[in-house]
Amino acid sequence: MKQPDSVKDMGKKPGEPLAQINQLEQIPLPPPFDNLEDEPEFAQLSDEAREKYVVLDDTIAVNIKKPETKEEEDALVNGFLSGLEKLFSVEDNWTFLQPFEMSMEHCAKCQSCSDSCPIYEESGQNELYRPIYRSEILRRIYFKYIKKASPALHGDIDLNWETVARLIELSYRCNLCRRCAQTCPIGADNGLLSREIRKIASMEMGIVPREIHDDGSVLQLQVGSSTGMTPMIVKDNIEFIDEDTAERTGVPIETPFDVQGADILLIHNAGEIMAWPENPGAFATLFEAAGLSWTLSSDVLGYDGINYGVWYDDVQFARVAVRHAQVAKKLGVKKIVLGECGHAHKALTVIADKVLTGDLNIPRESAMVTMRDIVRSGVLKLDKSRNDFPVTLHDPCNMVRLMGIVSPQREIIDAVVPEGRFREMAPHGVENYCCGGGSGFAIMSGHNFQDWRHRMTGRRKFRQILDSFQDESMDPKHYKYVCAPCSNCKGQIRDIINYYDAFEKAGIYYGGLVELIVNAMEDVQPGFIDWEWH
Amino acid sequence: MMTTLAYVVAYLGIVFFLIACIARFMMWSKMPMHVRWELYPVAHEGGGKAEYGGSYLEDSEWWSKKREVSLVGELKVMVPEILFLVALREHNKKLWTRSFPFHFGLYLVGGATALMLFAGLIVGYGPDSIGNPVAELMGWVLPVLGGAGLVLGILGAVGLVLRRMARELSDYTAPADLFNLVFFIVAFGVALVTFVGFDRDFSMVGSFVTNLVTFNLAPIGDGTAGLMLVLSVVLLAVLVAYIPTTHMSHFIGKYFAYHSIRWQDDPNLPGGKQEKIIQELLSRPVTWSAPHIGADGKKSWLDVTLEDQDK
Numbered sequence: 054m055k056q057p058d059s060v061k062d063m064g065k066k067p068g069e070p071l072a073q074i075n076q077l078e079q080i081p082l083p084p085p086f087d088n089l090e091d092e093p094e095f096a097q098l099s100d101e102a103r104e105k106y107v108v109l110d111d112t113i114a115v116n117i118k119k120p121e122t123k124e125e126e127d128a129l130v131n132g133f134l135s136g137l138e139k140l141f142s143v144e145d146n147w148t149f150l151q152p153f154e155m156s157m158e159h160c161a162k163c164q165s166c167s168d169s170c171p172i173y174e175e176s177g178q179n180e181l182y183r184p185i186y187r188s189e190i191l192r193r194i195y196f197k198y199i200k201k202a203s204p205a206l207h208g209d210i211d212l213n214w215e216t217v218a219r220l221i222e223l224s225y226r227c228n229l230c231r232r233c234a235q236t237c238p239i240g241a242d243n244g245l246l247s248r249e250i251r252k253i254a255s256m257e258m259g260i261v262p263r264e265i266h267d268d269g270s271v272l273q274l275q276v277g278s279s280t281g282m283t284p285m286i287v288k289d290n291i292e293f294i295d296e297d298t299a300e301r302t303g304v305p306i307e308t309p310f311d312v313q314g315a316d317i318l319l320i321h322n323a324g325e326i327m328a329w330p331e332n333p334g335a336f337a338t339l340f341e342a343a344g345l346s347w348t349l350s351s352d353v354l355g356y357d358g359i360n361y362g363v364w365y366d367d368v369q370f371a372r373v374a375v376r377h378a379q380v381a382k383k384l385g386v387k388k389i390v391l392g393e394c395g396h397a398h399k400a401l402t403v404i405a406d407k408v409l410t411g412d413l414n415i416p417r418e419s420a421m422v423t424m425r426d427i428v429r430s431g432v433l434k435l436d437k438s439r440n441d442f443p444v445t446l447h448d449p450c451n452m453v454r455l456m457g458i459v460s461p462q463r464e465i466i467d468a469v470v471p472e473g474r475f476r477e478m479a480p481h482g483v484e485n486y487c488c489g490g491g492s493g494f495a496i497m498s499g500h501n502f503q504d505w506r507h508r509m510t511g512r513r514k515f516r517q518i519l520d521s522f523q524d525e526s527m528d529p530k531h532y533k534y535v536c537a538p539c540s541n542c543k544g545q546i547r548d549i550i551n552y553y554d555a556f557e558k559a560g561i562y563y564g565g566l567v568e569l570i571v572n573a574m575e576d577v578q579p580g581f582i583d584w585e586w587h
Numbered sequence: 588m589m590t591t592l593a594y595v596v597a598y599l600g601i602v603f604f605l606i607a608c609i610a611r612f613m614m615w616s617k618m619p620m621h622v623r624w625e626l627y628p629v630a631h632e633g634g635g636k637a638e639y640g641g642s643y644l645e646d647s648e649w650w651s652k653k654r655e656v657s658l659v660g661e662l663k664v665m666v667p668e669i670l671f672l673v674a675l676r677e678h679n680k681k682l683w684t685r686s687f688p689f690h691f692g693l694y695l696v697g698g699a700t701a702l703m704l705f706a707g708l709i710v711g712y713g714p715d716s717i718g719n720p721v722a723e724l725m726g727w728v729l730p731v732l733g734g735a736g737l738v739l740g741i742l743g744a745v746g747l748v749l750r751r752m753a754r755e756l757s758d759y760t761a762p763a764d765l766f767n768l769v770f771f772i773v774a775f776g777v778a779l780v781t782f783v784g785f786d787r788d789f790s791m792v793g794s795f796v797t798n799l800v801t802f803n804l805a806p807i808g809d810g811t812a813g814l815m816l817v818l819s820v821v822l823l824a825v826l827v828a829y830i831p832t833t834h835m836s837h838f839i840g841k842y843f844a845y846h847s848i849r850w851q852d853d854p855n856l857p858g859g860k861q862e863k864i865i866q867e868l869l870s871r872p873v874t875w876s877a878p879h880i881g882a883d884g885k886k887s888w889l890d891v892t893l894e895d896q897d898k
Contacts, residue, residue, distance in 0.1 A: 237674070402644065
């Protein structure tokens with residue numbers, strides 16, 4: 054395993070990777086995937102990519118072109134310093150000023166956070182991925198080059214374009230799960246510092262991974278969804294989903310659109326509509342069966358609850374959040390219910406809490422709560438035996454550790470899964486591990502980034518999933534269900550199951566929470582969960 | 588003359604410490620409202636939710652209900668955390684075995700100092716019928732508290748210096764970090780030598796503190812004993828003044844890290860007092876330079892947020 058000797062290496066060894074993982078040195082997974090040699094081979098970066106872009110480690114997320122002139126080099130350094138200074142300004146960074154300064158000033162560099170980071174751990178404790186490695190570089194740059202303090206006070210570092218470019222790249226080696234922050238005795242937050250580095254890159258320098266900016270928030274603001282779906286297409290798709298769902302359930306449904314004055318505006322992550330149509334279909338089946346007054350919106354942005362700004366850019370974040378609120382205001386709904394999407398939950402409920410005012414301050418509720426209330430109300434006839442298979446639950450970081458929504462999903466599972474079939478992952482709840490797709494990784498796949506994500510960020514979650522089913526037969530015909538009530542987490546879990554062929558080899562399947570409810574509804578034909586790999 | 592110097596430095600040290608702490612506290616408390624960035628478990632969540640990390644967001648129509656906020660819940664986390672450094676013990680046992688004695692030593696020395704100040708006021712201003720027994724009691728209590736505090740503080744600081752030299756910490760350790768610890772070792776070490784060698788009943792330092800609070804700058808101690816007292820006082824006073832100017836002021840920052848960030852979950856309810864503050868913040872100018880922001884230094888957050896809708 055190659056790793057940096059020091060934080061000072063960041064600007065040294067130009068063109069060389071600072072860290073490389075030997076897959077045969079990684080900690081083996083639990084059975085039946087416990088032979089490292091049987092694991093898929095890690096795809097290498099192409100020589101062309103190494104030539105063209107700044108190199109940090111085994112992969113590339115941001116695609117920062119190597120500067121060709123001194124002016125371009127200076128622009129990187131000066132842009133970074135200018136952005137860093139703005140992070141300390143009330144005007145430019147009131148949004149995070151206090152948490153940011155707290156983490157910059159008070160980290161004791163005690164390393165209490167290191168073991169909590171699944172990336173650091175699964176890398177074999179590679180120094181580059183230590184949670185404070187990037188924070189320490191940021192801190193030293195700030196104190197030495199902006200505050201002009203003596204390196205004797207805060208440590209030394211050389212600043213050149215390579216330091217800056219690698220640091221930006223390194224900010225995309227963190228899932229922003231904030232597990233590290235949870236362990237900090239003082240309250241410093243290395244996850245936040247990763248995000249603040251991303252902000253400098255995006256908001257000051259215009260450097261962002263294409264998938265989350267151009268193909269993400271920009272596309273969403275332009276056409277309504279990062280999936281590219283326009284209002285017309287989304288209505289067509291939902292109509293098709295209604296028909297398909299009705300065929301599967303035997304219960305006719307018609308998803309309501311743009312119902313003025315409905316109680317609930319339900320906003321899905323539009324990825325569900327494209328990749329997991331059974332999820333919006335199940336929501337429609339459930340809400341109709343419960344007799345709720347609800348609607349979807351076909352207004353631009355009204356049908357896609359994603360807000361990628363939470364990962365990298367406060368202005369893009371605010372733009373999307375305001376548009377979501379405007380859609381709800383236009384419909385005159387009583388509340389917005391967020392579908393199974395963790396970051397959409399946090400974005401609109403918690404972060405936007407300090408952005409939306411006046412008539413845009415419309416109450417927001419988690420679908421976990423809405424569904425729990427339906428189940429609690431007794432309006433549904435539920436047959437638990439329809440879910441008679443092993444089930445484990447993934448806790449999406451945004452919904453659980455960062456919002457405290459822990460018990461509703463468990464109460465639902467208790468009501469729809471037979472006793473003894475549900476098992477918690479270890480650890481779970483607010484101490485969960487990220488799925489590995491957090492902070493945009495689930496949708497990032499340039500070069501060999503997807504492979505890197507499977508080997509590094511998603512590995513701990515896959516380990517947990519396997520561990521949770523160790524008391525079950527790993528026969529592929531003995532189906533096991535990973536319930537992931539979050540679209541991005543589901544995408545990541547799908548990808549990692551696919552990477553290891555875990556459905557074919559061990560019968561491990563995945564899906565959302567609402568599907569488990571509908572699968573247990575007596576009024577619905579059996580077999581809503583069809584155990585077909587997709 | 589030497590003792591007068593000690594009195595002056597002690598006054599200056601205390602005054603500087605208080606001013607610096609107040610300035611730090613004001614700095615953190617005057618920072619603008621930030622977006623919510625809480626981290627669960629939030630200790631004040633009521634209804635048993637704090638136990639498993641739940642929040643009021645689990646409740647139906649939470650915005651229309653009275654929140655259950657438990658001060659007892661906060662205290663149940665804060666008190667053990669402050670006294671025993673629970674988070675460090677849980678996540679970094681190796682460092683805790685050094686850091687806990689260090690911090691607990693500081694608490695004991697701080698406690699002994701506070702008792703001396705309290706006793707000094709009683710002895711200096713109260714009747715002898717109360718002052719004398721208090722002085723006698725202090726003669727028993729202070730050596731135990733102060734002596735144990737100094738020993739624990741020194742052992743902890745030495746342990747921390749050694750720990751900071753370990754591979755995984757040394758690269759993240761600046762010379763100033765080591766200086767801070769060495770400063771503690773020296774100041775506490777001199778105080779310990781004074782205590783063991785010249786002032787085992789704390790009578791000399793007790794008298795010094797009594798004089799300090801009664802503004803009686805009378806000389807105390809002769810020869811080496813007096814010199815050691817002066818040296819101890821000067822070093823400790825400078826140390827006390829120095830602490831809040833460094834990241835060791837985390838005892839202030841930590842309060843805000845928990846109460847203003849980690850546990851700050853106050854919702855912005857429609858028509859509530861937060862809305863005005865948010866509107867003011869959204870009217871601040873933005874100077875971020877990336878083209879997609881569209882800032883020019885005059886446009887506000889609200890302007891750039893709504894701007895894309897005009898296109």
